[in-house]
Every structure is written in C-alpha cells, then in structure tokens.
Amino acid sequence: MVSPSSGARASNPPATALIELRDIRKSYGGHVRGPDGKPVPAVDVLRGVSLSIHPGEFVAIVGASGSGKLTLMNILGCLDRPTAGQYRFAGQNIAAFNADELAWLRREAFGFVFQGYNLIATESARENVKVPAIYSGIPATERLARATALLTRLGLEQRLDHRPSQLSGGQQRVSISRALMNGGHIVLADEPTGALDTKSGAEVMHLLEELAETGHTVILITHDREVAARAHRIIEIRDGEIIADSGNSRPPTTHAPLDVQAFIETMRDSAAHTASFIADTREALRAAWRVLWINRFRTLLTLLGIIIGVAPVIVMLAIGAGTERQIIEKMASFGTNRMYVIPGGDSPRGPGGTLSETDADIVRDVPNISAAMPFLQGSVTVRYSNIDTQVPVWVVTDQASTILNWKPERGIFFTAKDEQQLATVILLGKRVREKLFGDSNPVGHYVLVNNVPFQVIGELEEKGATSGDADDDNVVLMPFSTGSRRILGTTNLSWISVLIDRLDLADQTARQVTDTLEAAHHVRDFQVYNRAASVKAQTETQNTLTLMLGLIAAISLLVGGIGVMNIMLMTVRERTREIGIRMATGARQRDILRQFLTEATVVSGIGGVVGVACGLLVGTILIVAGVPAIFSVRAIIGAFGCALLTGLVFGFMPARQAARLDPVVALASE
Incomplete structure (x- = not known):
C-alpha cells in the first residue's frame, strides 16, 4: 500500500466529523465600481453549502464546469476562506485559526493533487516531493529517504532527478507523492485524470482507491461521472448548491481513520514550530542558489550593479586615505606637526x-x-x-x-x-x-x-x-x-x-x-x-574630500540596490505560481519572506565579495602605478556590509509582497 495507517476501523463512520461545513457561501466582487461609478454586483459561487465528511471516507464531488466545485475544494483545503458560513475541522472553527495554524493544516492534514500538477519547474521530482517535509522540519536524510521511497513506489525510481518538463506523463505521480509526503491524511484531488490518457488515468484512480483502503480520507473533484463512480460517496453540486448526496457506501474495513482529537491537539502544540532556524536558512540558501544559477544571466546583470557599487567605495576610500597620508607626511617634513x-x-x-x-x-x-x-x-x-x-x-x-x-x-x-x-x-x-x-x-x-x-x-x-x-x-x-x-x-x-x-x-x-x-x-x-593646527585643518579637509568620494561611490551601490529590488519584483511576478504551490504545501508567510530575502541577500553577498576582490585588484594596480592608496579593513568590511544591507533593504518589499499573496490567487496565475 502507498501509505499505511494504524489501528482498526469500524464499518460505520464515527460520530465526530472530520470536516463539517455549515451554510458556506462564497462571493466575488461587490466591492468595486464599474465605469459608470455604480457598484459591480457580487457573483455568488457557493450558495449555502452544508456537508459533513468523516475520517476514512472516499468522496467524489461532481459537477459541471462553473458549478463551484473547485471553489469548494479550495475552501476545504484551507486555501481560501468562505464569505459566510462556518467551516469546522475536527470540531474546531477554522475562522479562529491564524495564518500559521492554517499553514500547518495544509502541511500536515491535507495533500493536494492538482489538475495542472502545480510542480515547481526549477526543482527535480524528488525536490518537489520533499517540499511539504521541508516546512515540517523533517531532517534532510529522512526527507530524502521518504521522497525516494514514494517515487519508487509510483514507478519513478529512474526519474528522481528529472525536472517536471522532463517527466512527460509522470507529473501526476509526482503530485500524488508530494500529497503523501507528510502523511496525506486528507487527499484533495482536483480532476486527477483530466490531463491523462486512459491507461494513466486508470493507474491514478487505482492509487486513490488504495489510499482510501488504507485509511486516508480522499476527496475527489471531477466532472466525469465514471470517475466519480469509483468513490464510495458522491456529492453532486450545481450552481453553487449541493443537489444530491449518495451517502457513504463504503464496505467494512480493518483500517482506522484519523484520530481527529489527537490530531488537533498536535496542531496546537506545533503549528508555530517547524525546522530550526539553521535548517530553514540552509534550505533557503539551497533553493536560492538553485534559482539564481538557473537564471544566471539575469543574476549576473544584478551582480554587476552591486560590484560596481562596492569596488569604487573601496578604491575611492583607499585613494583618499593614501592621499591624506601623503599630504600629512609632506607637511610634517616642514614641521607642521x-x-x-x-x-x-x-x-x-x-x-x-x-x-x-x-x-x-x-x-x-x-x-x-x-x-x-x-x-x-x-x-x-x-x-x-x-x-x-x-x-x-x-x-x-x-x-x-x-x-x-x-x-x-x-x-x-x-x-x-x-x-x-x-x-x-x-x-x-x-x-x-x-x-x-x-x-x-x-x-x-x-x-x-x-x-x-x-x-x-x-x-x-x-x-x-x-x-x-x-x-x-x-x-x-x-x-x-x-x-x-x-x-x-x-x-x-x-x-x-x-x-x-x-x-x-x-x-x-x-x-x-x-x-x-x-x-x-x-x-x-x-x-x-x-603650527599643528594647520595640519589638523588640512586633515579635516582631506577627510571631507574622502567622505565625498565615498558617498559618490556609494550612490552606485544605491543604484545597484534599486536593481536588486527591480529584479526581485520581477522574480516574484514570474514565480507567483511557485509561491502558491509552496503555500499550498504548508509554507508560512515567514517561510516565503525568508526565501526571497535569502535570494536577495545571496545576490548582494556574492556581488559584495566580487566587488571587494575587484576593488582590491584595482587598488593594487594603482599602488603599483605609483598612486597613493591605503586599503582600510574598516572600509572593506563596511562596503561588504553595505552590500548585504542593500540586499536586505531592497529585497524586503518584494519578499513581503510575495509573502502576502493569496494562495488561491497565486495558484491561478500563469
């Protein structure tokens, strides 16, 4: 079996529902005005949906396009919030959950199998599968072993390091493996066979049936009634309302469903805690390096702005210090000290x-x-x-x-x-x-x-x-x-x-x-x-000139910082879907913020190192050519520190913008 669960399951559903919806409504619009200045009427997508789903059920929600079934799935998976009504998970009102608790639910309770796969294009199959475990704080060796085992079980052992574009028909299997990475107590599958051929579609449905047999709660969203017939319970939705519910017809089984009370207690203890800061930072650095390397030409252009900012600061301050020393020595030879x-x-x-x-x-x-x-x-x-x-x-x-x-x-x-x-x-x-x-x-x-x-x-x-x-x-x-x-x-x-x-x-x-x-x-x-006062005055004047040179050089560092911000804003726009995927698999806002801040800081840090090296090289050439220059360790450290600070300051706004994206909106972006 794909993911075994423990214990024995009774034939009848337990009294406590895992998911309970009460008069759920979802509307879009109503807050904007048209060209004529009048409010645009709200569009009701869900109109008073009420249903209960118990642990271990295999449910198919079936309906035509535009019926509201996808919106219902997003609400069930805590990717979206209802406009009105009450959603209770294991007896707890979801409306009272904060952002970290919702992220924890998406990470630990749900596993998403999207119709469009929603795999991160820059990561391999194995790295995609590991994403939920990363945000759960599972150790790297355990993540690797679990991801490899899941992909091997689904027949992708030869394609572990392939990227999604190289997987042909294997993307859905990777998506299923990712859904099961943290246990996948509740599997939400959106049209899992919609983009597959008949054979692949049959294999996917067989996998979902296996999951249901081993105690997973499977919620299948589909418009295909033949696919829906494989479920034990069929809920039909039309125009945002449930018009039919067959009830649970699952035969008796020996597997126990999820212990909802124990699960919710675990959430209370660990919703705000994942991996250690060091582990989170290490993973953010790895992902940042991967993205920057893949987009290395654009990264190089960004680096140039930082390099051109750091190197002149070092060279200008070195020339200023050297000139000051030379002037003082010459004046001292005439007794002005x-x-x-x-x-x-x-x-x-x-x-x-x-x-x-x-x-x-x-x-x-x-x-x-x-x-x-x-x-x-x-x-x-x-x-x-x-x-x-x-x-x-x-x-x-x-x-x-x-x-x-x-x-x-x-x-x-x-x-x-x-x-x-x-x-x-x-x-x-x-x-x-x-x-x-x-x-x-x-x-x-x-x-x-x-x-x-x-x-x-x-x-x-x-x-x-x-x-x-x-x-x-x-x-x-x-x-x-x-x-x-x-x-x-x-x-x-x-x-x-x-x-x-x-x-x-x-x-x-x-x-x-x-x-x-x-x-x-x-x-x-x-x-x-x-007479020493004249040297002091000359020194102060020279210090002022040196400061001016440093400030002029620092302007280029500011320009480089603006370049970093522009590139990061572009990156956020290009990777909006990836952000949605990470949020759907359990990333908190702070995880997204850290990811993009890390990328900006890595760019600035590399640019700072190269800029320092270039500044030292140019300064050395000037010294050999007879130009008075004295390198200052303080200036070098300061220039490098300013480069890092530039990445943090100018990368913060794009990173915050990424962290505040709505998961549903982000997933729907192209």
Whole structure:
C-alpha cells in the first residue's frame, strides 16, 4: 500500500466529523465600481453549502464546469476562506485559526493533487516531493529517504532527478507523492485524470482507491461521472448548491481513520514550530542558489550593479586615505606637526621672558606631547683648510632627528652620550658641505667652529627652502650641551620645539602647554605657536574630500540596490505560481519572506565579495602605478556590509509582497 495507517476501523463512520461545513457561501466582487461609478454586483459561487465528511471516507464531488466545485475544494483545503458560513475541522472553527495554524493544516492534514500538477519547474521530482517535509522540519536524510521511497513506489525510481518538463506523463505521480509526503491524511484531488490518457488515468484512480483502503480520507473533484463512480460517496453540486448526496457506501474495513482529537491537539502544540532556524536558512540558501544559477544571466546583470557599487567605495576610500597620508607626511617634513614655545608675551609692552631647559622638561610632561626639545639658534664661522663661511648654527638635542624629521644622508646623528660628554661633533647641511668640501665626503674630517675643532660625523639630507629665503641646507647642527656652553655661551633658548602625537588634540594640547608654563612662570611671558593646527585643518579637509568620494561611490551601490529590488519584483511576478504551490504545501508567510530575502541577500553577498576582490585588484594596480592608496579593513568590511544591507533593504518589499499573496490567487496565475 502507498501509505499505511494504524489501528482498526469500524464499518460505520464515527460520530465526530472530520470536516463539517455549515451554510458556506462564497462571493466575488461587490466591492468595486464599474465605469459608470455604480457598484459591480457580487457573483455568488457557493450558495449555502452544508456537508459533513468523516475520517476514512472516499468522496467524489461532481459537477459541471462553473458549478463551484473547485471553489469548494479550495475552501476545504484551507486555501481560501468562505464569505459566510462556518467551516469546522475536527470540531474546531477554522475562522479562529491564524495564518500559521492554517499553514500547518495544509502541511500536515491535507495533500493536494492538482489538475495542472502545480510542480515547481526549477526543482527535480524528488525536490518537489520533499517540499511539504521541508516546512515540517523533517531532517534532510529522512526527507530524502521518504521522497525516494514514494517515487519508487509510483514507478519513478529512474526519474528522481528529472525536472517536471522532463517527466512527460509522470507529473501526476509526482503530485500524488508530494500529497503523501507528510502523511496525506486528507487527499484533495482536483480532476486527477483530466490531463491523462486512459491507461494513466486508470493507474491514478487505482492509487486513490488504495489510499482510501488504507485509511486516508480522499476527496475527489471531477466532472466525469465514471470517475466519480469509483468513490464510495458522491456529492453532486450545481450552481453553487449541493443537489444530491449518495451517502457513504463504503464496505467494512480493518483500517482506522484519523484520530481527529489527537490530531488537533498536535496542531496546537506545533503549528508555530517547524525546522530550526539553521535548517530553514540552509534550505533557503539551497533553493536560492538553485534559482539564481538557473537564471544566471539575469543574476549576473544584478551582480554587476552591486560590484560596481562596492569596488569604487573601496578604491575611492583607499585613494583618499593614501592621499591624506601623503599630504600629512609632506607637511610634517616642514614641521607642521609641531608646536613652538617662543619667549616673549603677546603684548610688546609686556615682559620679555626667557625659556630654559627646565621649561622644555615641563612641557615634555604635558599629555599628547611625545617630545619637547630645547632649541638655540645662532651664527658661527666654520673653517676647513683655507675656506671659511658664516653659517647659522642649530644647537639641538639628540631628538632633533625625530622632531625635525631630518636624517643624515651620510654618517650618523649625535647621541645622548655626546650630549653628556659635551662632545665636539657636528653635522653639516648640504650647502655647507659644498662650500667647504665640494663633492668630497666630509664625514671624519675636522672643521673649526669659532676656532674650536669639531669632528664632522654626518651630512644632513637635502631639505630645500622651507619658506621665503630660508634655506635649511645652509646650517650646521651640534649637541645642545656643547653649543650652548662652548660656542654660543648661553642657555637661554630661542624656542622649544614640541612634537605632538594626535593632531586632532592640537588645540587642547596648546592650551595645556600654555596653562602649565604660565603656572611655572607665574606670568605669561611666552607664546605658543600651534603650527599643528594647520595640519589638523588640512586633515579635516582631506577627510571631507574622502567622505565625498565615498558617498559618490556609494550612490552606485544605491543604484545597484534599486536593481536588486527591480529584479526581485520581477522574480516574484514570474514565480507567483511557485509561491502558491509552496503555500499550498504548508509554507508560512515567514517561510516565503525568508526565501526571497535569502535570494536577495545571496545576490548582494556574492556581488559584495566580487566587488571587494575587484576593488582590491584595482587598488593594487594603482599602488603599483605609483598612486597613493591605503586599503582600510574598516572600509572593506563596511562596503561588504553595505552590500548585504542593500540586499536586505531592497529585497524586503518584494519578499513581503510575495509573502502576502493569496494562495488561491497565486495558484491561478500563469
């Protein structure tokens, strides 16, 4: 037998009806107005239908086309609701059932065998049969085994992986297998032999008789009286009314019908629960991938919109970050990441003031300051052999290389040990070296500085003019201890050079330096020159430009999202019948919503991954070509996240539209 049931069945129907209809009416129209503005009269399809069907009955509802039998079947199968009247299932009023409970009934109680088969065109025979079990949460291995067994029993073991278009006359058998997948306690068959030849039609009727013999309740909808005669009870309907009912003439059998009370209790416990979230998501991903692969050309066009949106965001932000870094480094080479503390107040009539090494120590302890260097400037005469020249001298500490961002091109910089020992060592700027040594290497030679011998330990790299007529290459550098005490004879500083860590805190740091020194001097006899503020302003400007570039690139991502929405709306329209099939086999609204949201997210996710790869590739090519670009992990993750969010946001409306479709309307679409 196709699907055995348990227990023993009495010869007489039990008192409790499985299905009971009381004065069921169904009308269409009446709520719209015609061209003349008058209401269009309602069309009554069912006019007070009342009947009871008990578990285990084999009923044929027979009538001509337009008699209302198909509408009656849709109401019986909970695909449609009556306009008036009462439908009680196992004693429960269907009108009180919510959407999840109705979906559960369609999934667990009913099995539909449609005249047009209503198979999902993109799925194989086995996948079609598994659909009701998917929404029941049956494990994948069990679904596979059950679907294979049902199709094998119906002679389709060689065509398990064929799609409906490849099955020829086997579609109805697949439809019957699907109806039995979750047990098929009540089989609703709509003209099951209408599109079949005589032999195939006889085989299908034999299968339905077997189901009836094994305890299934079979409700057959047909216009063929010879087919109806195979049932044990014949109900004739005409113009929306029952005009004849033969009553149940089923012979005694040993099989028990469905225990309706136990069944309804099960529904109360499990109507809102199916598979786990992970299992549902996995199945949605599988189905989404199948649909997207079958329509891969259209999918590719949709992907392009996302790719073109993601890649420019990554490239633009990388170029913006690289350009910002380059500008800051160039400005830093001119000291714009520094502050200067200069002796003398704001007012020319105020105190003159002096700065000392102690003040540099005080400033160094202010937060956000990485270095504070005493700086003494003067002029000396430097002689080598018979050549001498008057040049500026910078008397600095061993931190000068970092603070001034100035490194030796030859030799080394002096050290803290040279400071402590008052070493007579000196570094020459490029212009000074050219005057004294020409093209020769000066490192290791001795020069006279104001008649004091100094060993040249390094030549500074070329820096060029910084502003106006100043030429930093026409200077010499020596240790502060040596220069202040042995050459210039003073420790009163020309200024204090301050290097800060964070440019965004430049203004706050300048105020803290001012407050700290003023507290130490008890008077403001100095000024703080905040050149770092200019770098901060430049950085903020560059950040604004980078943001603009990112926003411009994000517009293309928005366009890609609109493309996703358009494609998904088209997909919903094309797959309306599939949505109806899934609802008829037990899919809840949230299942349909998840399915289409998953498809939109998969498209966006794949587009995001490819877009990130393209952005990295283009950025790498630009870096090789010499364009300043710095990839940001945050930007990459953000661009990919925006792509996924685009799929969710722009896919939600089409998905919700799909989930809200009426099952009957969806099944009737072409």
